Amino acid sequence: MGKKVLMSGNHALGEAAVRAGCRCYFGYPITPQNELTEYMAKRLNEIGGIFLQAESELAAINMVIGASMAGARVMTSSSSPGISLKQEGISYLCGMELPAVIVNMTRGGPGLGNIAPAQSDYFQATRGGGHGDYRTIVLAPSSVQEIVNLTILAFDLADRYRIPTLILGDGMLGQMMEPVEFPDFTPLSDLPPKDWALRGAEGRPSRVIKSLLLDPPTEEEHNWKLARKHDIIASHEVRYETFWLEDAKMAVVSFGTAARIAKGAVKRVREQGLKVGLFRPITLWPFPAKELRELSKRIGYFLVFELNAGQMVEDVKLALEGRGEVSFYGRPGGVVVTPMEMSRVIASRYYQKRLS
Amino acid sequence: MKRGYIVIDQSLCKGCGLCVEVCPHQLIDFSDKLNIRGYFPAEFKGGEGNPEGCTGCTLCGIVCPEVAIEVYRG
Amino acid sequence: MDFKRVFGRPRSLKRAAFHYCPGCGHSIIHRLIAEVIDEMGMQGRTIGVPPAGCAVLAYNYLDVDMGEAPHGRGAAVATGLKRILPDRLIFTYQGDGDIAAIGTAETVHAANRGEKITTIFVNNGVYGMTGGQMAPTTILGQETTTTPGGRSDSRDGFPLKLSEMVALSPGVAYVVRTAVTGPKRIMETKRAIRRAFEIQMEGLGFTLVEVLSPCPTNLKLRPPEAWRWVEEKVTQFFPLGVIKDVKRGISPC
Numbered sequence: 085m086g087k088k089v090l091m092s093g094n095h096a097l098g099e100a101a102v103r104a105g106c107r108c109y110f111g112y113p114i115t116p117q118n119e120l121t122e123y124m125a126k127r128l129n130e131i132g133g134i135f136l137q138a139e140s141e142l143a144a145i146n147m148v149i150g151a152s153m154a155g156a157r158v159m160t161s162s163s164s165p166g167i168s169l170k171q172e173g174i175s176y177l178c179g180m181e182l183p184a185v186i187v188n189m190t191r192g193g194p195g196l197g198n199i200a201p202a203q204s205d206y207f208q209a210t211r212g213g214g215h216g217d218y219r220t221i222v223l224a225p226s227s228v229q230e231i232v233n234l235t236i237l238a239f240d241l242a243d244r245y246r247i248p249t250l251i252l253g254d255g256m257l258g259q260m261m262e263p264v265e266f267p268d269f270t271p272l273s274d275l276p277p278k279d280w281a282l283r284g285a286e287g288r289p290s291r292v293i294k295s296l297l298l299d300p301p302t303e304e305e306h307n308w309k310l311a312r313k314h315d316i317i318a319s320h321e322v323r324y325e326t327f328w329l330e331d332a333k334m335a336v337v338s339f340g341t342a343a344r345i346a347k348g349a350v351k352r353v354r355e356q357g358l359k360v361g362l363f364r365p366i367t368l369w370p371f372p373a374k375e376l377r378e379l380s381k382r383i384g385y386f387l388v389f390e391l392n393a394g395q396m397v398e399d400v401k402l403a404l405e406g407r408g409e410v411s412f413y414g415r416p417g418g419v420v421v422t423p424m425e426m427s428r429v430i431a432s433r434y435y436q437k438r439l440s
Numbered sequence: 441m442k443r444g445y446i447v448i449d450q451s452l453c454k455g456c457g458l459c460v461e462v463c464p465h466q467l468i469d470f471s472d473k474l475n476i477r478g479y480f481p482a483e484f485k486g487g488e489g490n491p492e493g494c495t496g497c498t499l500c501g502i503v504c505p506e507v508a509i510e511v512y513r514g
Numbered sequence: 515m516d517f518k519r520v521f522g523r524p525r526s527l528k529r530a531a532f533h534y535c536p537g538c539g540h541s542i543i544h545r546l547i548a549e550v551i552d553e554m555g556m557q558g559r560t561i562g563v564p565p566a567g568c569a570v571l572a573y574n575y576l577d578v579d580m581g582e583a584p585h586g587r588g589a590a591v592a593t594g595l596k597r598i599l600p601d602r603l604i605f606t607y608q609g610d611g612d613i614a615a616i617g618t619a620e621t622v623h624a625a626n627r628g629e630k631i632t633t634i635f636v637n638n639g640v641y642g643m644t645g646g647q648m649a650p651t652t653i654l655g656q657e658t659t660t661t662p663g664g665r666s667d668s669r670d671g672f673p674l675k676l677s678e679m680v681a682l683s684p685g686v687a688y689v690v691r692t693a694v695t696g697p698k699r700i701m702e703t704k705r706a707i708r709r710a711f712e713i714q715m716e717g718l719g720f721t722l723v724e725v726l727s728p729c730p731t732n733l734k735l736r737p738p739e740a741w742r743w744v745e746e747k748v749t750q751f752f753p754l755g756v757i758k759d760v761k762r763g764i765s766p767c
Contacts, residue, residue, distance in 0.1 A: 142587075
């Protein structure tokens with residue numbers, strides 16, 4: 085603790101996972117997260133963990149299912165198209181209430197897209213690209229230090245609630261290098277025990293971990309059980325950050341890299357006297373809807389800025405329940421706006437709306 | 441000469457006929473009374489506990505998919 | 515005269531009525547697995563992975579820890595389990611669609627990596643649970659709901675010999691094809707399962723037991739006739755015998 089090192093997002097995430105007690109990783113190469121896969125190969129080999137390059141992202145998520153059943157802290161990572169392949173497995177993890185950490189370094193899409201940074205997987209992450217009624221916790225870091233903090237949090241939340249936790253990053257976060265500080269290693273003996281895991285039925289009745297519930301009333305009750313769990317998570321685990329909102333007439337709402345850019349942009353317009361602030365959701369699920377609704381009691385104008393064609397903006401509108409006006413600025417396809425360009429957009433909307 | 445007998449749990453039997461087929465002494469046949477599942481179950485011709493002709497070879501037990509047959513040998 | 519029980523339900527088989535059709539091979543194979551687990555004393559140290567398919571409910575019968583896998587992914591889930599728990603006996607139980615259609619990649623790669631797991635491959639030449647559609651192992655000429663007139667190689671391709679394919683990898687230690695269509699065959703299957711489990715625990719590599727099994731319902735044959743179909747027709751495409759055994763120096767290549 086206390087020593088700052090310069091590290092890229094992908095590498096820092098890997099180191100944070102290991103420090104959080106993750107000794108098991110299954111992955112498959114895909115740009116722009118290959119450095120994370122390679123880091124896990126090297127690091128887990130050094131400390132005697134389990135690294136396996138699977139034959140596909142699909143195989144990797146299923147290996148995660150197996151390792152999670154055995155009670156391990158396990159992680160997999162990929163980028164957009166590979167995360168699409170994992171959707172079946174994620175649905176199963178949720179149905180079986182198995183913990184796991186899944187990292188998505190989003191790239192341009194849809195389809196093969198490109199390898200530039202984007203935020204076009206918000207729907208995939210928060211609406212559950214797989215089948216069935218389920219939710220996963222979604223954490224959106226916006227700096228390399230926050231990647232470290234949220235990775236460690238991800239393992240804790242996944243275990244605490246027996247739910248997969250997604251870390252939604254993007255190609256820029258994965259590649260950029262910033263100074264980071266790591267906490268000490270979590271001793272493996274300090275990890276919470278998992279009395280539900282499959283380890284062989286020695287000395288106890290055998291148990292089954294499954295998601296097949298053929299009897300509809302039983303399946304219904306299981307779904308409500310999951311929903312009650314989601315409610316508990318929503319009431320305890322919402323995280324967000326705000327800047328300059330105390331006297332703001334307009335709030336920019338952004339997550340991840342877009343929030344980083346927006347912060348620089350809002351700072352610029354503030355210097356010109358515009359009363360603008362920034363609301364940055366950190367948990368995309370559970371979404372800070374209540375907090376946004378509160379904000380709308382005194383702020384009437386929201387500008388949602390994302391690196392996509394319009395995804396989180398829907399959650400903002402849902403949260404506000406019709407209060408305030410919501411406008412959107414998005415750049416999909418891997419285009420990354422600069423803070424300077426963004427500040428012009430903010431200013432232009434501000435003046436158009438006569439907010440001064 | 442080994443002597444044996446079998447006990448068939450007729451409530452488990454689905455009348456598949458495999459034990460009837462394999463018994464080397466033809467000591468198993470279909471009952472003419474339906475069981476609780478709606479099948480004509482297998483029936484040990486020697487009667488329960490009666491070791492007449494049965495050698496306890498266990499072929500019937502081995503092939504029974506329902507594990508409905510217990511084999512005794514003396 | 516003192517009579518002793520010489521055959522009955524093994525301890526690792528739960529006291530439950532099977533949901534399988536009359537004459538189906540699944541429950542025989544379940545019983546054999548339970549017998550072997552009992553004889554090896556491994557009930558407390560075994561974890562099984564059931565398939566999607568008729569045997570999806572295998573956990574209602576086998577009294578060991580079991581973890582459900584998505585359809586076809588058993589070999590990958592078993593890989594995760596075995597890597598975390600290398601000293602447990604890990605097996606998958608999969609049908610022909612699970613292992614050789616949707617699960618081909620996961621199976622071939624787990625085998626190629628030499629994962630120390632055992633796969634019990636139940637080959638009944640059809641998709642039973644979903645109503646009798648073609649399987650990768652449906653034989654030429656066999657009528658199914660999706661091969662009207664019988665499987666034709668030009669329209670439907672050839673039966674897939676997954677066991678032979680998998681045996682080519684150096685990571686694979688034991689591959690055998692048996693059947694449960696007769697008492698002698700059933701005992702051969704039991705010996706094969708036992709050998710596969712032993713080779714797994716010796717850490718020699720991936721083991722695969724392919725068991726030809728009758729599906730009387732979808733063959734539309736009475737169980738004894740279904741046995742004869744397998745013995746006479748299916749074995750022409752899927753010959754019985756040891757395909758690979760590294761301990762005995764048997765290898766296809």
